[in-house]
Amino acid sequence: MAVHYPQQDYVARGSQTTSVPGDLISAVSVHGSVRSVGQARMFPSSIHVERDFVVDVPNVGVVRVLNSFYIRVQRVEGGFVAVSGISDVYELGETASQAVVNYLFSLVDELVWFREHKESLSSSMLRDCTKLQFYLSLV
């Protein structure tokens, strides 16, 4: 399934053995191992991203989830923001789904950026990189 964005085409897919995700992130993946926790329309809300979920961003990279994590979505002025405990990046979106998709994209971008700059990272930045790599791996 491809979701089109102004900047770039975006694809997310998941394990074929996992259940259909909740309605909140239906724009992300029909077959992905991502689901909302609790009532999806209540905010703040948490999205559970399960192990083996794959995020494929054309021309950027493909990432597989090694360890599950939660994305927290909450309302902000003009839309929604998505954050998690695995990285200090955040992403905005006009809708909750857009914020989650943008956030997943951003994590892929972050992992690729860490890989490209690994030789020039300070020790604290390397710790951030190691933390992210515990949860995500470039395929």
Add this chain to the structure above:
Amino acid sequence: MGTSINDLRRVLAVVLGFELEGGGDHVRYVLRVNGIIVARTKFSRSWRGNQQIDDSILSLQAKQMHCSVKMLKSLLQGRLGKEDYFRVLLDGGFISQDDFDFLSR
């Protein structure tokens, strides 16, 4: 009065000496000392033009920069300068004393 993206860009690039990284879909500013990246901050890909940033987002931006939102606001208002920010990085263990001395010159 709120904070605009251009205000944030100015503080990062002009006041603190972060470098804008080109390419890719994201805007990212990095702070280097002798070629080593000691801090970085990334803009949301949803940001367009010179839109306003509310406090909740400013707080997330400050977290990426390893400082409090109060400090970031003070930097934006010109009440604090680069040495104050680098002192926070030093105290937090994100840079060494040598890095601090280099950055504060």
